[in-house]
Amino acid sequence: MFTDTYKSVGVPKIGTVIATERSTDPGQTIGVAFEAKNEGIRMNSIGVSTFADRTELSGIANADDKVLMVNTYQDLADAVGNVVTMVCPAQNLTTWIPPTTTTSTTTTQAPEITTPSRTKRSPISGPCEHCELRNGVGYNPHPEDCDKFIQCYFGENNEIVGAYRQCPWGQYWDQEVLTCRPAENVVCHKEKCRLPGLLSYPYGNIKNNRAYWKCNLGKSVSLCCPEGYLYRPYQGCVEFNGKTETCPPIVYHEGACDMRPVFGNATYYERIVHGNWIRMPCAPGTHYDPTECACSLFYPTYISNECKPELFISFDGTEIKDDSGKNNYIENHNVSIRKINGSSYGYFDGNSKIVIPRFANFESKDFVIKMNYSHTPNDRLESLISNGDDCCDNVPSMALVKSKRNVHYMIKTVDDKTREDSVATFHLPSIADPHNNWNEVYYIHDSLRLEGRSNGIRQEDFAVGKIKKTKAGLQIELEDLFQNFTGLIDYVAVYLCRPSHL
Known part of the structure; x- marks a missing residue:
């Protein structure tokens, strides 16, 4: 059951059960779902495979239109638009925004997936200059660090927001395919190990005293100092009696963010699903912060790109x-x-x-x-x-x-x-x-x-x-x-x- 400890005021409580077969005790399962519905929880049910029991799933859900039956998990992924509409009714909070049309008609079917287009945007100043576009979001390599990159968002009135992102452990940003890949497979123009005599260097701005990059034949390799050691620039791993962090480090929001801001209304954000943008609300009292890739209690401050090329x-x-x-x-x-x-x-x-x-x-x-x-x-x-x-x-x-x-x-x-x-x-x-x-x-x-x-x-x-x-x-x-x-x-x-x- 839901507890009051972390609940958000005014946000609907929703429960979804996904079953691949009939439960061992359908009566008990339906009874637990009944208790949840009495607490105001909106119950949905999804059957994956032909062994799922439609009668049991109907007893779990609030209504028959809150039941979805598919044959495989791939079918479930393809029907994600139906799932979103079922769980969060379109008239309340969801708007499908196709990337290639200006119509405002609400769609309930997941559209056909097409290969994302890449476009060179008009010149602007700032970190989003000459970014590559995919599904309306721009991507640029970080100006200094190979393991970071920039995501860029554009509003209809020339608003621009750039957010710095961190690649997962041991990976570099590859601008050719617009994704993070293992460092040894990426040609990075900012590769620090090209510098003569450099043997190693700290692992970016991640606060971890054991993580570092080691130079091997002109390429960077991510490594951790052993337990009881920390990394010091120009010295390598040295013995340390104090506290050392877990390594590899845990980094939140690694890789690209699949959400983007709604300019002019920070209480909403949009999420990409199968090439289409779905508009969703933040919880009351929060605002979407593109730098955090999440809704936050703090209102995001957008830094305008006021410095333009002469x-x-x-x-x-x-x-x-x-x-x-x-x-x-x-x-x-x-x-x-x-x-x-x-x-x-x-x-x-x-x-x-x-x-x-x-x-x-x-x-x-x-x-x-x-x-x-x-x-x-x-x-x-x-x-x-x-x-x-x-x-x-x-x-x-x-x-x-x-x-x-x-x-x-x-x-x-x-x-x-x-x-x-x-x-x-x-x-x-x-x-x-x-x-x-x-x-x-x-x-x-x-x-x-x-x-x-x-x-x-x-x-x-x-x-x-x-x-x-x-x-x-x-x-x-x-x-x-x-x-x-x-x-x-x-x-x-x-x-x-x-x-x-x-």
Whole structure:
């Protein structure tokens, strides 16, 4: 029977019996069900197999329409729509929302399951940028950790919510198939064990003092220190007299969440069932929290993605233009669009460039560039992007340059107080995917530091002040001090603010 200890006020009490055959004492079984119904519990019954007794199941349920008969558990899975409608009547709390239609007609049959479509969404800022869509939910790899990923939810009025998820023990997120898989079977661009000399590292942000990743031939393997030992970075497993946690660690809400928020009404959520979304209510006094994948006593606070790109060149379509919505004027000098395996890229032949005059003499507290380019090792120093030019003696004050094995960062800033110039430079290794040679890089300046990221490897240096002005706009791939870039670019994004995920 139900107890009052954990009950929620105003929430119906529901009981469901699933039977594969007749019980040993049908009279006693029906009697117990009768007691439950006297306590206000709504009883349902499901018979699975031809050996289930319809008469007994009718005695258990509140009414004949609360009885469902199927032959196998697979039939039960296929009839989940009927089960939901039977247990939770549609007029009270359930609405079926087909993913490919706008009709509001309530459906009581589970629709035919189709292969989920994957779509590249329009560019946005934040962790949901360029996410892959499946059944209306976006997925992105975590920007730093291979064993985490991001689920993204989109409202009709451009609301965006991103929730960080943890893969199960020993698994990495695989963006190709949009699921977590054993780490040894996933090629992750952020693989930390590629770093020379790294033998092991802590197991993410899971609070477990025995869990760690061990590097084996450039791949991460999840391990636990023995009982009585804990893991310490750079030391490995060391003896410990205090309390150690259970390992492998217990992680709640592992993997993807099969629910999504209802924007504008947090007292409801939607759950995916056989490719269709079912709307359900949270218990009174609770609200659905997408970060917890559950209804919570705390009202969820959605962080808006207010930092939007000032410039976004995706090279999609038939012309090279700004896709950020800011309609920046772009000068295209012989850059062409190439289609490869259904995707579009900008092709630079060594004598081509893109100029964005909007960024001539610009000033900003924050300045962020994100770009993805094909890395072809050679002995040349090739300019990727800068604010210098090849015609008018405008020496760049910021530049990204590639060499055979590295990406080089340069900045010249002006101190607001002393008006003195200072220069910061450093380089990061290019660890491109061996299968396609793509390199994703970030150039981040916040008036205090210059930060660089190259495929998950990060470095920073002091760079106090704003970037020194030049009369040249941003130049992509052609600059007088370095050789001209030859290759492909997937996209270029420029922000005058710092996205929340960086």
